Amino acid sequence: MRTARRISTSINLHLVQQTQRHTRRFALPPLPAFTYRQTHTTAHEKILPSPSEQAFNETHPQTTTTTTSTSPRPKSTSSIMPVNAIDFPELQACLTSNAEWAARVSKDEPHFFEKSAKGQKPFLLWIGCADSRVPESVVLGRKPGEIFVHRNIANQYQAGDDSAQAVLEYAVGFLGVRHVAIVGHTACGGCAAAYMSKPEDAGNKETTTSLARFLQPLIDLRHSLPEGASMDDLIVENVKRGVVDVAKSEVIQKQWAKAAEEGSEPVYVHGWLKDLSTGLIKDLLCSQGPDKA
Amino acid sequence: MRTARRISTSINLHLVQQTQRHTRRFALPPLPAFTYRQTHTTAHEKILPSPSEQAFNETHPQTTTTTTSTSPRPKSTSSIMPVNAIDFPELQACLTSNAEWAARVSKDEPHFFEKSAKGQKPFLLWIGCADSRVPESVVLGRKPGEIFVHRNIANQYQAGDDSAQAVLEYAVGFLGVRHVAIVGHTACGGCAAAYMSKPEDAGNKETTTSLARFLQPLIDLRHSLPEGASMDDLIVENVKRGVVDVAKSEVIQKQWAKAAEEGSEPVYVHGWLKDLSTGLIKDLLCSQGPDKA
Numbered sequence: 373m374r375t376a377r378r379i380s381t382s383i384n385l386h387l388v389q390q391t392q393r394h395t396r397r398f399a400l401p402p403l404p405a406f407t408y409r410q411t412h413t414t415a416h417e418k419i420l421p422s423p424s425e426q427a428f429n430e431t432h433p434q435t436t437t438t439t440t441s442t443s444p445r446p447k448s449t450s451s452i453m454p455v456n457a458i459d460f461p462e463l464q465a466c467l468t469s470n471a472e473w474a475a476r477v478s479k480d481e482p483h484f485f486e487k488s489a490k491g492q493k494p495f496l497l498w499i500g501c502a503d504s505r506v507p508e509s510v511v512l513g514r515k516p517g518e519i520f521v522h523r524n525i526a527n528q529y530q531a532g533d534d535s536a537q538a539v540l541e542y543a544v545g546f547l548g549v550r551h552v553a554i555v556g557h558t559a560c561g562g563c564a565a566a567y568m569s570k571p572e573d574a575g576n577k578e579t580t581t582s583l584a585r586f587l588q589p590l591i592d593l594r595h596s597l598p599e600g601a602s603m604d605d606l607i608v609e610n611v612k613r614g615v616v617d618v619a620k621s622e623v624i625q626k627q628w629a630k631a632a633e634e635g636s637e638p639v640y641v642h643g644w645l646k647d648l649s650t651g652l653i654k655d656l657l658c659s660q661g662p663d664k665a
Numbered sequence: 666m667r668t669a670r671r672i673s674t675s676i677n678l679h680l681v682q683q684t685q686r687h688t689r690r691f692a693l694p695p696l697p698a699f700t701y702r703q704t705h706t707t708a709h710e711k712i713l714p715s716p717s718e719q720a721f722n723e724t725h726p727q728t729t730t731t732t733t734s735t736s737p738r739p740k741s742t743s744s745i746m747p748v749n750a751i752d753f754p755e756l757q758a759c760l761t762s763n764a765e766w767a768a769r770v771s772k773d774e775p776h777f778f779e780k781s782a783k784g785q786k787p788f789l790l791w792i793g794c795a796d797s798r799v800p801e802s803v804v805l806g807r808k809p810g811e812i813f814v815h816r817n818i819a820n821q822y823q824a825g826d827d828s829a830q831a832v833l834e835y836a837v838g839f840l841g842v843r844h845v846a847i848v849g850h851t852a853c854g855g856c857a858a859a860y861m862s863k864p865e866d867a868g869n870k871e872t873t874t875s876l877a878r879f880l881q882p883l884i885d886l887r888h889s890l891p892e893g894a895s896m897d898d899l900i901v902e903n904v905k906r907g908v909v910d911v912a913k914s915e916v917i918q919k920q921w922a923k924a925a926e927e928g929s930e931p932v933y934v935h936g937w938l939k940d941l942s943t944g945l946i947k948d949l950l951c952s953q954g955p956d957k958a
Binding site for chain 2: 463466467470474490495506509510516519522533534536537539540550551581582585640649650652653660
């Protein structure tokens with residue numbers, strides 16, 4: 373493989389200047405932690421700088437007040453290619469928005485981050501699609517700390533998938549979430565690929581890529597549907613199957629048994645669908661909980 | 666296993682009433698798609714109701730104007746336990762916020778959802794932790810459609826994990842994202858578990874649960890760090906290793922080769938860290954891109 377390079381840029385000073393501007397704009401007192409370099413040396417004081425960071429620090433003293441990064445993305449003029457976030461306007465915009473968001477939160481709820489750093493107590497585990505159009509906390513209007521999240525291709529819950537199962541185990545067993553929601557959405561690319569597969573693709577065990585392997589259960593589901601089934605049928609059935617499979621899982625079965633024994637609250641599993649054309653999430657009314665004892 | 670039950674409630678009318686209230690509050694014209702039942706019969710008209718939904722429709726004509734669900738979470742008075750979203754105030758609050766959010770978006774940008782339903786063109790793939798305190802689009806202030814997302818326990822990228830690799834393949838190969846960011850965060854529970862493991866836990870191949878298997882690479886990394894390494898060191902090293910492993914992946918190597926051949930833009934891989942105590946995301950300055958040709 374070809375090796376890759378790292379380069380240190382004037383990121384720290386640039387960001388300090390940015391955040392100072394935002395601090396003024398939001399009429400907040402200066403927040404020391406707003407300087408990324410200070411964050412590094414205070415919150416993570418035990419972390420030693422990497423060799424490249426160390427070299428950067430040595431050649432760019434923190435008292436310097438000028439920045440050489442004036443164009444949004446400096447074109448490389450040497451054999452060293454700049455690749456860090458500050459070199460790309462779209463990433464710089466993300467970090468700027470992040471600083472603005474943090475300033476707003478600190479202003480509205482001064483102890484929010486202090487409390488947040490102490491622990492989490494989410495009430496919901498969201499198993500959703502990786503699709504960029506379904507960011508759970510934005511579409512449900514939730515704050516950080518409320519929803520534990522697993523997102524993969526086509527919001528699948530597969531028996532052999534350690535990643536999804538580990539999330540379920542952690543969320544239900546350690547964090548004690550009250551609810552698990554499998555959330556599908558219209559116009560899902562993974563479901564579209566499965567929907568357009570050929571009947572002979574069902575049961576294929578000779579897939580060569582991770583994506584093909586990960587889509588295989590969805591392809592099998594597609595060809596198990598009655599003739600004339602639409603892509604939306606597949607999307608809904610994928611969610612409903614996920615709900616059934618999560619409910620059947622050892623993690624949920626154990627939690628239900630324990631809740632029944634202790635008389636404590638059981639966890640519930642829900643199936644939802646986001647309609648991209650309206651932004652609305654609909655309950656598919658396929659929730660599962662334990663039988664009443 | 667014990668079987669689970671479904672029950673139909675007065676969800677549709679209740680939600681219609683709720684959304685009508687919000688419509689008034691935001692002084693918007695009535696949006697037909699705000700009735701969840703109508704969403705079902707218009708946007709998803711090809712989807713046949715499930716037997717339970719059909720039974721519900723037959724016994725609860727859409728013209729009924731009363732609702733029996735007056736308490737936030739009706740206690741079960743029969744052997745049938747209500748389990749759908751409407752039965753839980755915390756989930757009801759989510760769906761209500763969702764309707765409010767969708768109304769705001771429609772007002773601010775009338776064609777947003779119409780465009781959104783046609784496709785996605787995210788510029789960033791975020792590989793982050795499932796932790797509820799790191800919702801990418803909230804903390805970066807991004808709209809739906811901008812960030813493709815994979816979230817798992819401790820933002821890991823493992824060679825044998827089809828789920829993460831399928832996301833990378835889809836995001837880079839099909840959607841053409843410009844950037845991949847591996848994003849860790851302080852006070853990570855998965856990293857804490859690995860950090861507190863014993864030296865003899867390294868290299869364990871007899872793990873019995875999905876969570877233990879999924880944490881094993883992190884446990885191995887923990888015991889490869891120099892003596893005296895802190896938990897923050899582990900969190901940072903986990904991100905940096907993720908960046909290196911993603912950059913080494915077949916998907917990225919192929920994209921770089923293609924970009925060099927065609928003279929098109931290569932993808933870049935970044936490592937970031939969210940400090941929960943400030944809400945700020947810091948670039949760890951360990952980005953990777955191809956060497957300049």
